[in-house]
Amino acid sequence: xxxxxxxxxxxxxxxxxxxxxxxxxxxxxxxxxxxxxxxxxxxxxxxxxxxxxxxxxxxxxxxxxxxxxxxxxxxxxxxxxxxxxxxxxxxxxxxxxxxxxxxxxxxxxxxxxxxxxxxxxxxxxxxxxxxxxx
Amino acid sequence: xxxxxxxxxxxxxxxxxxxxxxxxxxxxxxxxxxxxxxxxxxxxxxxxxxxxxxxxxxxxxxxxxxxxxxxxxxxxxxxxxxxxxx
Numbered sequence: 001x002x003x004x005x006x007x008x009x010x011x012x013x014x015x016x017x018x019x020x021x022x023x024x025x026x027x028x029x030x031x032x033x034x035x036x037x038x039x040x041x042x043x044x045x046x047x048x049x050x051x052x053x054x055x056x057x058x059x060x061x062x063x064x065x066x067x068x069x070x071x072x073x074x075x076x077x078x079x080x081x082x083x084x085x086x087x088x089x090x091x092x093x094x095x096x097x098x099x100x101x102x103x104x105x106x107x108x109x110x111x112x113x114x115x116x117x118x119x120x121x122x123x124x125x126x127x128x129x130x131x132x133x134x
Numbered sequence: 135x136x137x138x139x140x141x142x143x144x145x146x147x148x149x150x151x152x153x154x155x156x157x158x159x160x161x162x163x164x165x166x167x168x169x170x171x172x173x174x175x176x177x178x179x180x181x182x183x184x185x186x187x188x189x190x191x192x193x194x195x196x197x198x199x200x201x202x203x204x205x206x207x208x209x210x211x212x213x214x215x216x217x218x219x220x
Contacts, residue, residue, distance in 0.1 A: 030179040035187070037198075065210060072203050079192055090192040096176060103178030110188050117199055121206045128213045 008053045018046035026115035030107040040118025041110070047123050051130055058127040064120045071117040078110060 025032075026039030050057050058064065081093040092106045169182055180183040187195045 030181055030184045030188075032164060033181060033183070035181075035184055061210065068203060068206065072199060075196060075199060079196055090196065092177065092189055100174075100178040102164060105189055107177070107179055107184060110192075111184070114195065118202065121202045124206050125209055129211055132213050 003053050006037055009048045011053045015046055015049055018042065018049065022046060022115075022119075027108065029111040030104060034113040036114030037118050040115040041122060043115065043119035044122035048126060051126075058123060061124050061127055061131070064127075066125040068117055068120040068124065071113055071120070075110070075113050075117065078106075078113070082106070 001050055022039050022042035022045075024039075025042055026036060029035035029039065034039055078093075079090050082091045083089050085093045092103055092104045093105060097120035173182045173185045174180060177185040177189040179188070198217070
């Protein structure tokens with residue numbers, strides 16, 4: 001497949017900006033609009049840009065699925081911690097009287113792991129499709 | 135031709151029902167007032183959507199992530215050949 005030089009250059013310039021924008025959306029999910037799911041989709045788009053210009057970043061899809069599985073287990077464990085500290089299932093593990101900065105630790109951690117999980121899942125889906133197409 | 139007219143009629147009916155539903159929708163509920171008053175204090179999140187999906191309704195988010203995991207597993211299972219099993 002032949003791609004034009006303008007497209008190649010623009011995609012190479014755009015790649016780090018899209019990556020950093022996705023990380024920004026994930027980390028600032030509790031302040032500004034956004035969050036783990038949306039930021040993960042933006043991160044996956046940054047990888048998808050490279051397939052447009054013929055660069056194959058993803059070598060092993062099995063590794064991506066493994067990362068996604070372990071991240072899901074970490075999310076479940078983080079959500080289960082509140083059963084021991086607060087007595088309720090699936091909520092923040094700091095008590096309700098603690099300060100706002102402490103509560104934000106949980107939000108940032110949760111958004112971060114959900115972002116990684118969604119990004120690896122979407123990358124695994126479309127890299128499988130691209131491998132099948134070739 | 136008659137198929138296109140039927141499809142258009144169905145779409146129009148859906149649109150009308152959708153508009154009727156939206157105009158009947160009551161947004162001045164107790165939950166909205168509660169979230170506006172206590173959402174920031176109880177969860178520490180300025181974005182109230184994050185307050186809902188990471189604190190009040192965290193189990194929904196967890197199973198949403200689980201649905202994505204099942205989707206990825208299914209797609210990879212269907213794309214693999216018989217001789218290379220994960």
